[in-house]
Amino acid sequence: MLENQPGWRLAALLCFALGACVSPESERYSEVTGKSAPQPGRDHHSFANPDALRVTHLLLDLDVDFEQSVLSGYAELEIEHVDRDARKLILDTRALNIERVESRGAGGAWREAGFELGEEVEHLGRPLVIEVPADAATVRVHYRTSPSASGLQWLTPAQTAGGRHPFLFTQSQAIHARSWIPLQDTPQVRMTYVATVRTPPELLAVMSASNQIGTPRDGEYRFEMPQPIPSYLIALGVGDLAFEPMGERTGVYAERPVVEAAAAEFADTGRMLEITEKLFGPYRWGRYDLLILPPSFPFGGMENPRLSFITPTVIAGDKSLVALIAHELAHSWSGNLVTNATWRDLWLNEGFTVYVESRIMEAVYGMHRKRMEDALGYQSLLEDFEELEDRDEVLAVDLRGRDPDDVFTDVPYEKGRLLLVYLEQHFGRETFDRFLRGYFDDFAFRSITTGQFLAYLDEHLLEPHAGIVSMAKVKKWVFEPGLPRDAVLPHSDAFVNIDAVRSRWLGGKIAAQDIDTSQWTVHEWLHFLNNLPDELDHELLVALDEAFALTDSSNAEIASSWLEIAIRNGYEQVYDRLEEFLVGIGRRKLIEPLYKTLVKTDEGRETALRIYAKAKSGYHPLMITTAEKILYPTKP
Numbered sequence: 001m002l003e004n005q006p007g008w009r010l011a012a013l014l015c016f017a018l019g020a021c022v023s024p025e026s027e028r029y030s031e032v033t034g035k036s037a038p039q040p041g042r043d044h045h046s047f048a049n050p051d052a053l054r055v056t057h058l059l060l061d062l063d064v065d066f067e068q069s070v071l072s073g074y075a076e077l078e079i080e081h082v083d084r085d086a087r088k089l090i091l092d093t094r095a096l097n098i099e100r101v102e103s104r105g106a107g108g109a110w111r112e113a114g115f116e117l118g119e120e121v122e123h124l125g126r127p128l129v130i131e132v133p134a135d136a137a138t139v140r141v142h143y144r145t146s147p148s149a150s151g152l153q154w155l156t157p158a159q160t161a162g163g164r165h166p167f168l169f170t171q172s173q174a175i176h177a178r179s180w181i182p183l184q185d186t187p188q189v190r191m192t193y194v195a196t197v198r199t200p201p202e203l204l205a206v207m208s209a210s211n212q213i214g215t216p217r218d219g220e221y222r223f224e225m226p227q228p229i230p231s232y233l234i235a236l237g238v239g240d241l242a243f244e245p246m247g248e249r250t251g252v253y254a255e256r257p258v259v260e261a262a263a264a265e266f267a268d269t270g271r272m273l274e275i276t277e278k279l280f281g282p283y284r285w286g287r288y289d290l291l292i293l294p295p296s297f298p299f300g301g302m303e304n305p306r307l308s309f310i311t312p313t314v315i316a317g318d319k320s321l322v323a324l325i326a327h328e329l330a331h332s333w334s335g336n337l338v339t340n341a342t343w344r345d346l347w348l349n350e351g352f353t354v355y356v357e358s359r360i361m362e363a364v365y366g367m368h369r370k371r372m373e374d375a376l377g378y379q380s381l382l383e384d385f386e387e388l389e390d391r392d393e394v395l396a397v398d399l400r401g402r403d404p405d406d407v408f409t410d411v412p413y414e415k416g417r418l419l420l421v422y423l424e425q426h427f428g429r430e431t432f433d434r435f436l437r438g439y440f441d442d443f444a445f446r447s448i449t450t451g452q453f454l455a456y457l458d459e460h461l462l463e464p465h466a467g468i469v470s471m472a473k474v475k476k477w478v479f480e481p482g483l484p485r486d487a488v489l490p491h492s493d494a495f496v497n498i499d500a501v502r503s504r505w506l507g508g509k510i511a512a513q514d515i516d517t518s519q520w521t522v523h524e525w526l527h528f529l530n531n532l533p534d535e536l537d538h539e540l541l542v543a544l545d546e547a548f549a550l551t552d553s554s555n556a557e558i559a560s561s562w563l564e565i566a567i568r569n570g571y572e573q574v575y576d577r578l579e580e581f582l583v584g585i586g587r588r589k590l591i592e593p594l595y596k597t598l599v600k601t602d603e604g605r606e607t608a609l610r611i612y613a614k615a616k617s618g619y620h621p622l623m624i625t626t627a628e629k630i631l632y633p634t635k636p
Ligand code: BES
Pocket: 173, 174, 298, 299, 300, 301, 302, 303, 323, 324, 327, 328, 331, 350, 413, 589
């Protein structure tokens, strides 16, 4: 029925996204879709009731127990009584063991508080409902995490670079903070926090907060995050970490065997920071450091404030993959300062960040490189479009009833960026930069919806420069699938040359060893590989590998791309390397395509299962979920 009524559906979506609708449309939406209309700003991924009782500050006191793979201690939450009559504080939890809850009035004594853990809800965990007296200012929850907490990865010494000490890291985005802290796990609630973390004395703990450089390594560490942040940015890492400064405000934490190479690879971080400040206003978080994680980290990077978490797979030796640092740094404005109010609005975080990232890359490394990186991103978007349903090609995606981890695509990233490029082109860079800078200032330390952004855009850019881009046009970008016809697409001359050489080679006009790759950067290689035909003759693969030793490439992006091609074409000579790669690396973007390609044939599926059995113990819970969806597709 819905498919027969696209006009209605779209009208309802547009109208609600702008928060400007009244009940007749809402009734119509329900009639057509059988669902209640989306309420912009309502977070469907949290049980919390911040409109009644709102958490403003968190005090964490945690022991890190590597033997049991458990965090235990308490979380103290300061609450604001938004609704004076509200007596129940609802928190999000997932697989937490709640031992005891207390509350106290301002300056008063602790009193036991009644609490109840509600039923488990798929994707969301369990609500923790706490009875709070009218005068309660603070609630204290004593709890323990579960060894399988979705937001924690516990690594044995053997799974680290140093090999002698265990490692722990958190990954809270999107809704995993609740698996290690009971809190209001919605990006609309911002809180300051302080923490005390106790670890084995030989280890160092770091957090997305003030990290005291040179703090004595004594197993007890204190942190303070004085700026209010959403829960998904609370982060902790514990390991045998060393610190290497890169500049006045920037440095790297990593295991000792990695720290020097990391500091050299990311030496341009300080410059990136200065450039972003010039473009979009002051950096408001104090220091900007990086924490290099073990290779099982499931993402490229995570923008935890003051301390981005980074995969070691971007330490390529030639700075070829440092756009990732530009990306995570850019989040200090787009995301950490101005935050999506719900996961439906993720594009406000990621699309703006990819745009700012690209501006940083242009300023630090020049137009030539920026164009190649933009083009690679665009191609990746087109590949996603081939597989996605229409409903997931819109920027403001309807996530009700779904796990945000399952809807992780290039759409909020690359389509989001293309919308901003479109606006930049039409209004001119100067005007657009001024607008963006004002946007970051006006919404600093706030969380906003797509509708709020559109209203702001209208008032501060479209209206004052009327007749250039209409609101109807912008809504097309935000609420319709695909890309508008007049999108401004990236173009790289360098890639045109690569296309020409590839064609000559495929057409038999030149041999592999005669391709002059001496000036090729990693980006050119990626473009060359990513655009090979699906099917390639065995001899061509062998010739390419012999000429350029692709199977042995130490660049993780090139290796991933090449291994995928090899699997697709049954080039089994790579299988040892494939196994080493899949066991050694847990970054989802690099290994998910390899499992997906393997399972396309029966033989490949067997290989995938065999390797996965070895690799699984080293994977993050998120990667395990992803891999098992591919390997056992019928399993719920
Ligand atoms: N914030 C994201 C990672 C994320 C997004 C985690 C949504 C969970 C839910 C981070 O900034 C990111 O986008 N990382 C990308 C790298 C980037 C260069 C596109 C990644 O990890 O691949």
